[in-house]
Amino acid sequence: MALRDILIEGDPALTKRSRPVKKFDDRLASLIDDMIETMYDGDGVGLAAPQVGVLRRIFVMDLDDGEGPFAFVNPEIVESEGDQEGPEGCLSLPGLFGIVNRPMTVTVRAVDRHGNPFEKTVEGLGARCVCHENDHLDGILFRRHSQIPLCALEDLPGGEEEEQEQALLSDEAGELA
Ligand SMILES: [Zn+2]
Numbered sequence: 001m002a003l004r005d006i007l008i009e010g011d012p013a014l015t016k017r018s019r020p021v022k023k024f025d026d027r028l029a030s031l032i033d034d035m036i037e038t039m040y041d042g043d044g045v046g047l048a049a050p051q052v053g054v055l056r057r058i059f060v061m062d063l064d065d066g067e068g069p070f071a072f073v074n075p076e077i078v079e080s081e082g083d084q085e086g087p088e089g090c091l092s093l094p095g096l097f098g099i100v101n102r103p104m105t106v107t108v109r110a111v112d113r114h115g116n117p118f119e120k121t122v123e124g125l126g127a128r129c130v131c132h133e134n135d136h137l138d139g140i141l142f143r144r145h146s147q148i149p150l151c152a153l154e155d156l157p158g159g160e161e162e163e164q165e166q167a168l169l170s171d172e173a174g175e176l177a
Helices: 026-041 125-137 161-169
Strands: 046-048 058-061 070-081 084-089 097-102 105-111 117-123
Touching: 026 046, 026 058, 026 070, 046 125, 058 125, 070 117, 070 125, 084 125, 097 125, 105 125, 117 125
Parallel strands: none
Antiparallel strands: 046 058, 058 070, 070 105, 084 097, 105 117
């Protein structure tokens, strides 16, 4: 496994549409392992392949709830329900946060690193993460969805700084990647 460089906003790869994965080989497995390591190293809860310069439809996620990490290859959001408004960040836009509205629950259909299909329903932070990462595969950064101009975490509106720190600790916010 190896750490990969995370591309920063402004890199053209981040605004391109990624292509589906067709080959399920050792190269894919090492890419996924590298992405997981890179996500952990950046303290993110998700990371999409274009963020490491690979324009393929893959993202990884670990919500730090003891269940992950998960790799979603060729993911498709097949159902979404409800909505949530909250702070969001991204490893490709370091130090910048916004307020983004996302569904409360989403069901995503994907295949794993071996090409085996699975379906997963996630809510709360998981739903926010899946939507954010899935957007990366279409070249969309969360800046486009933010209801406010992006700002530093401490400048986010709506609540005392202390509350925001608590929210961060409880994983309601932070670097989604
Ligand atoms: Zn991101």
